[in-house]
Structures are given as structure tokens and as C-alpha cells.
Amino acid sequence: MKIPKPRKRGDSYRIELMFEGKRISATRDTEKECEQWAALKLLELKTGKALDEKGIKPQLPFKQLCEKYYIERGSKLKSAYVIRSKLDNIDKILGELATKSIYDFTPNDIVRWRNKRVLEVQSSTALREFAMFSAIFSYAEKELFLLDSNVWTKVVKPLKGKPRSQRITAEDQEKIFKRSKWDNQTAPYYSQHYVGWSLLFALETAMRQGEILSMRREHLRDGYIHLPMTKNGESRDVPLSAEAKRLISLLPDENDFLVPVKVKTFKRTWIRMRDEAGLNHINFHDTRHEAITRMVKNRKLPVEVLAKITGHRTIGILINTYYNPDAQDLVEMFNSSES
Template sequence: MKLPKPRKRGESYRIELMFNGTRISATRDTEKECEQWAMLKLLELKTNQHLKEDIKQHYPFSALMSKYYEEVGKSLKSKRFIKISINQFIKTYPILAETSIHDITPQILTDWRNSRLKKVSSASVLRDISLFSAIFSYAQKELFLIDKNPFSLVSKPSQPKARNRRISEEEIALILDAHDYQIGQVPSKQEHFIAWVFLFAIETTMRQGEILSIKRSDIYEDYIHLPMTKNGDARDVPLLDSAKELLKLIPNNGSEKLLDISSTTFQNMFGNRIRKIGLTDFHFHDTRHEGITRMVRKRKIPVEMLAKITGHKTIGILINTYYNPTATEISKMLNESN
């Protein structure tokens, strides 16, 4: 900034400065003294301005997470996951949770990532990073609290290999027995309905949440209409005869919803039974792998049509992640085509 020239006022000199819209002046005996005062005053004003800019309000990460959930998260389909992840973070990392977002650096987050990787799988860490990065982006682009997202400089762990877990007939029998249920039985207890959902998932390749959200008005003779799915689009799920037979078992209690089970209750009960019978490396979502593979093996459904059934927009993900035939099954299919 160019200094203004001092002006003579009687036997002395006067100099005026403008800083951020404010006029500041001083009177000295000589021009040189005026210029020295002006240089020192400008340095002082600029230093104080920078100090004020650097002093930012303490804003705990936990407060930002709570605001994100209230303003954004609870309106998303993944709200349950978001709520659980936030609560788990605050409980497990209380010091980091109470650290101001202005003080959280990429190095701090990298240390957190490494600590987290010692406790959970890389897939879980990737989900956490995706959520918490979205929260920081919200602070940056919607609240204008920070200039940069610190996660932008944090390396993500490698993607885990796609699961290829199949479900054997022996495991199906164990799961049904654990829920005191037999194929063809009309469900009467909550554990029966959970077993029924397990069987229906294999026959339709539908996700757990999709089955629990079915409304009777969306059930048609040959398909079930899903108004909203994981990828944000509606989907019609064709029904095999085996799936139609399962639907006939559900009594009509006058409710619009086909099943009166919450997602939390389902996951807790199903998970507890799976652990009790000692099934290792087993997820309910494996029913989707099994159902898709069976459709190709038994029904000879081409992959383009299969994608319509499952709702996959990317054929590569469907083939590489969900269609998991064994080498023996592929050999039999090749020989049957001769």
C-alpha cells in the first residue's frame, strides 16, 4: 500500500490513513516522523487483522455431525447407518469428536484411519470416510465454516475383494431351524417371519430393506413394484412361482404393509440367531449373491435381463460381484450346452 504524503499544518505535519473504511490520522513535527508513524501503524493494523481472522470459534466435530444429521442425514435413506456411525464415532473417539473442526488436519484424520483399520475391515473404514468427508464438505460448501475439506488429502484404504459367499442347502436348513420354521409353514411368530424373509430374498434377489418395505398395493400377479430402491429408481421385480407360493403364506392382517417388522428388529434378531448357530462370515446380503447365481444356473437368464430384475445399472458390478458360480457349476453349464 502506497503511503499518503504528509501535509504541512502550521509548524507541524499531518498524515491520514484509510484502513478498512476507517480514517486514522496523526500529527508530527516533521514529514519523516509522519511517514515512520504511518508505516508502523499500517503494520500494526494488518497484524491485528490477521490475528482476528485466525481466532475462530471452537466448533466441535461432534456438533457438526449432529447438525449434519438434523439438516441432511435424517432425510436420507441411509439415515440409520448415519446415526449409528456418528454415535459410534463419538463414543470411540471422544477426544477427536470434541476437537474443533478448524483444528482437524489431514494428519489427524490419517492417524484416525490407521487406528480404525486395526479394529474393522477396510470396507467399514471406506464407508466411514465417505460419510465423514460428506460432513466436512457440508461444513465447507453449505455452512462456509472451513475453506478446505481435510479428507481431500487423506488416502483411502484399498477396496476389499468382492464377496463371493454362497449359501449351501445345509446352511439354509440350519437358519430355518434356528428360527423354528419349516418351508411351507404359515408364519405366526416374529422369528417365523424373519425366516420367511430369508427364503423370499433368495427367490427374488431383493434386498432386506426392499422386502420389509413391501406394500400390499404394490404386489401384482407376476411382479412386485418397488417405488424407491437403493439406487434411487423404481423397479419391478418379476416373481417366480416359488416366490408366489411364499407370498401366499403371509396372512392378511388388514395392514397395508406386508410385514410388520422394523429393520432394527430384523437385523438384531437375525444376527443373534446366526451367531448362535456359529455361521461364520455370513451376511444377510449373501442371499442376493445366492439368488442371482441360482437364477442364471436354473433359469438360464441372460445378464441383460438379470440386471433388470436386480436393478443393477452397471453390468460389470453384477457379473463380478453378485454372480458367483463355482467352477463345477460353470463346467456343468458348458457341458449342458453341447
């Protein structure tokens, strides 16, 4: 059956299918999403009906379930970009499990995948992938009612691994910033200028990449910036240092989004600049570690105040994961406390 062409309705698209005299429709944000939904729905209807009559479970490849999950749920989450990136590489990540029917998954399949995956990537990456795939199976169980249980919950997750403690030295900062080709005195113009600007701003504020890219001019206040929605689902007010205020003053007044760069472009530009500097072991998120450590060292902020600025609900995570003093920092703070 040929998939019908979606019709534009306002800011969205609508597509309609006819199956055995019944009309089925869906509304999505783009034509492509409509067509993906229609292809999956037709396959479900055709295979499901034929096999249901025989009491046989239809073959449903895991990657197909993943696409349905993304269309129905994942695309609406804050982590949509991350989920999409994983699904675009699902054959590489999952190997033969990508095309295996969800009804044929066994705990041993997942154990073998887990043990292989932790040798290929960091344990934290394997853990995030494990959690995402488990969530997709839970979706199939509790929302689609395709499964009686989630087989991923019967397997021990990958170990969390040691928290990342990468610092960004002044030399590292300068090497990466130099690749932005921005003078730090005039308004940024190109994407690489804005990435350089964001590097400096993140080191002043400890803000996440996503928070920086979502900043709008209406969020600016006198002495701070208001973040209406953050990663933990709550709003946060971030005080601005004199340097952070100076950086903001350089941005064009017409910018609604203070950093008008798309997520994919930002990430691609950051990786290129970082790699050109010979620092491919550094992630943009490491600016958060560095900024928090500098705040403690230079501003002597008490931990409860620091947690309000950074948005950490759990003090232990803030101290043990994001505060990363080196030995010399500890020596200086220890000696200064005696004076």
C-alpha cells in the first residue's frame, strides 16, 4: 500500500490511512514524521492482524520499536537530540540486537551486549545507552502492551564508573579559544565566534551547554539571568560576574536567543575547535567542573550557595563530581585557613 502524502494543517502536518475500511490518522510536526508514523502503523496493522489470528507474535525488530518510541515520545523530551543521535547509530551500538525481534530478547542477549559495550565506550556511556533501551522496552510493555515484562530489568546495569574530573587549564582554554578566531572585544558573528563566547561564559557561570543555547534576552535581569527551565525540571537564577556581564554586553541587541546557534552546529563546531587544539579529551561539559572549582577557590562560596547557583539538588554530587581541586588548591586553602 502506498503511503499517502501528508497535508499541512497550520503549523503541523496530518496524515490519514485507510485499513480494512477504517480511517486512521495522526498529526505530527513534519512531513517526515508523518510518513515514518504511517510506515510503522501499516506494518503493525498488517503483520499484527495476520499473526494475531494464528496466535503468533509478529516479528518486531528492536530498531523499529525504537523509531516508534522516538516519534511518539522521544522527540518530545529534552534529550531528543541525544536519543536521535543514538538511534541514527543503532546498528553500530547494538549490532545484531538492532534487528532482533523484541519478543526474542533474552537476558543473556543483553548481558553479552553489555559486556561487549563497556569495552568499546566509557562505562557511563554504556550505562546511559542501557537506560535508554530499557526505557524503550518499558514503553512497549506499559504503553503499547506488546510485552508482559521488560527483559532489561532482569540484567545488572553497567557499573557507573568513576566520576569525570577533567579540568580545563588556562592554557587549554586559550588553545581552544584561539580556534574561534574571535577577538573577545566585538560582537560575535560566525558560529565559531559564538562557541568561543560560550566557552568563556560557561567558565564564568557554570552553566550547561543547553542552558546557554536556550538563553533569551527576556531572561536577563539586573545582575543575573533567569533560567525558566533547566535539566532537573526547575527554574534557576544564575548570578553574573563582571566578566559575564561584559560578555553579554558584546552580543547584538537584536538577538532574541543570546547565542543564535543550533545545537548540532554548536556541537560540530566545538568538536572541530577542540580537536584542532589537540585537546580531544576535553568535553564542553568540563567547563562546568572547572567553573565550579574556580568559584570555590576564588570566591570562597559556601556549598549551599554554590548548589543554588549550579542547580544541584544533591550536595554529594556537587562536591564529589563537579568540585575537582588539585593538590595545590587544597594546600593553599588549608594554609589560608590558618591565617
